[in-house]
Amino acid sequence: MAPKKTQEKKTDAAAKPKPAEKTKDAPATNGSADHAAAPVAHAGKPDADAYKVEQDTIKAEIDALQTKLTAVKDKISLTSKDGPAAERRQALRAEQDSLRAAQGNNKASRGKVIDQLKAMEENTKKRIKDLNAAKQKAPFKSVAEVESAIKNLDSQVESGRLTIAQEKRALADISTYKRARKAIEGFQAEDEAIQVEKAKADALRKELEDPEAIALSKRYDEIKAELDEIKKQGDEAYADRNKLFDERNAIQKELSVLHEKKRESVQRYRDAQDRYWQKVNEDRAKRAEKYRAQRAAEEEAKRTEIIEQIREEARIPAFESQIEDCQTLIDFFNKLLGGGAAAAAAIAEASSQPAKTNASVAGVPTLELRKVEVDSTLVARKKKGEDEDNYFVGGKGKKKGAKAATTPKEPTEKSGNLNIPLPTLTALLSLSIPPPASHAEIERTIDDLKTKKTWFEANQRRETEENVKKAEARIKALEAKAQAKYGDLNGDAAPSPPAEEAVEPTAAAEPAAVEASA
Template identity: 35%
Template sequence: MADLATPSAAAITTMDANADTAATSKAGVSKPDRPDEESFKKALAQAEKELASVQERQKANKSKLELAQPNKDSPVAKRRAELIEERNKIKQLQQSGKSSRGQVMDRIKRLDDQLKTHITEQKTAKGRVPFKSAEEVQQQIDRLQKQVDAATMKLVDEKKTLAEISNLNKQKKSFGSIDDIQKKIDKVKAQIAEEKKSLDDPESRALSDRYTAISSELDTIKSEQDDVYKSLNSLRDERSKLHEEQQGKYQSVRDIKDKYYAAKRAFAEYEKEAYRIRKEKQKAERDAWEQGKRKQVAQQKLEDASSPAYQDEILTAQGLIRYFDPSSAEAKAASGPGKFAATASRTVDDSGLKGTRLAKKGDDEEDYFVGGGGKKKKGKKGRDSPASSSEKFNLSIGVIEELAKVGVEPPMNQGDVPAVVEKLKEKLQKWKDDQDRKTKENVAKAELEIKKLEAEAQSEVNGASEGKSTETARKPATRLQGVNGQADAGAELKQEKDAVADASEELSKAKIEDSQ
């Protein structure tokens, strides 16, 4: 029986590609281009960069608006409230130390009044004397005294000079009171400095500096609010423009993404559809091939089952009978002319021929028994019959195997041969009588098995249509599969042949069991 040819893996791949192109062309769908991912990333990065720039400008505009508008939740308003609260706390701290500071200030004020009084007295005392110090007065006294001691002056002038010297001595004594006043002034100044030191502590100075800084920052915030408030309308217009620009940039980003992913989905859908078409075509081809193979297997099974039952056993038994009993009817039928043997159309009269007749080739040769599967060797060594002597009784291996095939014990000597022949005749008659029944039974079994295989094939098809994987023994192993996960054609064909051989072997075993 001819084997059903299967296409190779390379041929299947080529046919798949052609099928994809033909199917898509027939459907009127052109193959879309694969989107360029690098170009998409560059365009998207540029669009996102422009969008981020607009968003930064929106944040700056929002900050200015919050600064201008009275909003308690704005960062500027919160900062201003924090500064005012901190300044009030500093005022409270300064107010708590105001009483002790006031006492110090009162003492400083009294000391300052004393200082002013002493300074006034000193100025008054210095105003009475034309000299700046007692040394100058003493120098003037010494100069006038030298003039008097020289006795060169007139009496009137000398009296005036002595009177002046007496007056200068009085003025010299007044400088002592001026020095005392200066000492008092220095003492009061030292007391005032001590009192001021008690007021000038680091904590108070730090509070005062912080108070000044807070006031300066509050003034700056107020100035900025005033400037921004003046341009509030322009800021609102800018906010509207920035919002429109931001929406446009955002839409650009969305358009780039939508275009890329739409092209990507279209390409993926095309690939998916092409894959589906390819798989459907492969499945159709595979189903057609498997259906043809099933038909061939069914035909082979029916042919094997329709052949006469026990045919091998009958032929083997007849051969053994001819071998052990050459005078039997089977031997005579085998040695006589066949049913369709040709008859001589004329007879040659050899009465007038003289001389020695030449022997034909094979006249002196004898044949060994041919059972079901072998011939006896020709020649001188095979001329002696196995049953020629009771002392020497030998059987060839082929005869023993044929006896074992039909389930008959081989004879041990010449005396066992008749019993063996009878057993063979009994089995032969039994097989002939039961041949028709057994043949019909084999045909029924084959038909039942074919129906079972067809039912299994149909269940596989139904399971595959539901998207379920129905792996059966008909599928080759992974190691026998070809490229792209497709089953190798030779592997499947070999597996089908093995299945046919297994079925034939089971039928032959059933025949032998029934014969026994």
């Protein structure tokens, strides 16, 4: 009974930690599980390697106990009518019965051979006995001895040295020896017949030595020995049956504790996984919401700036630059009509101004040329021909470069041709007004400019209102597009960026998903 108490103590000791484990399994106040309850890493993600080691350890203990339980159950089955031992015993007995039946059939067929062999052996023994008795009565052992004795007596009779009585006795002996020779010759024939009979008996004995019958007999002996061993083990197990039952119950109790421990470990790991991925998904949702709000704010600021710019541009009076150009050109050509120094100054001023391009249009940023900073210690290399242009030759010759620096000649009615600076020509062409080819066409050009200016002034208000309407329509389109993308800016929920999968990604795939949301 001592092993039973020890086993019960072990079982109780293994069963006691169960309530404590359940208490540890409850989540702590700070939202993290106890490290003793579940294999959780410091960062919050469950440690899969530690979980696998724990499961393997529990499984090894379960396998060891299962092996012991199987051995105990096998011993218990020896004492019952059911079980592996009983089934084995029944199978062996069935095979034994079949072997016994086969041996019975072999014995029936062997009986006749055995009877025949017995008869032959008895006959052979009798003939050998009779032959030996006849040989003992015969005066000679072989035919050669008889022939030698007869030949000796014949030589004595033929020598003539015998008396009549001796000669009669010798002739009588010769007759007796000849009869004995026939009997001895019969002994040899009988001996050969006996040898033939023995050979037949040996053949019958070989028929009785059948390999199949020998194998059946050997297998029968093996089955009998195994049945005896099973009976012996059953008797021993029956004597300790109660002890085996107690041992089986103790092992089953330990197995139940281990299975419960394994289930609790799996549940703790799953709970830790759920908490971890719930936290990951919450963080992803927060990042997505923050990204959406930041993106919406940036888009709102950018859209507000664009709307203000569109409205400012729309509020600018229409044709303002064209009206200013018309007035500037009218003043220029009026100065040309006045002639004198004023005309020359107007031409010089127009020539010095660059041609008006789209950069001067309202709302379009002005492009500045890139400026290169040059070291003051360096000297610019002159192009070929610059020295020749600046070279002065005395006399009637002039500098080649003085042509660009001289004041243009005062246009006169006598010259016919009219030199108009390039910026002025560009401005006229932008207004769709043909430039004057001569001094006489200046008044026509001034009239065209005044007509164009009058038209611009008359349509300025209408065009400005249309520009404002177009701007408001464009602003509505921008707001509608923003609302479709980010929702109502007054508080309705806006669609977030593409949601991340709420699954358990690998460590290599998780940063990629975060970068995609960013």
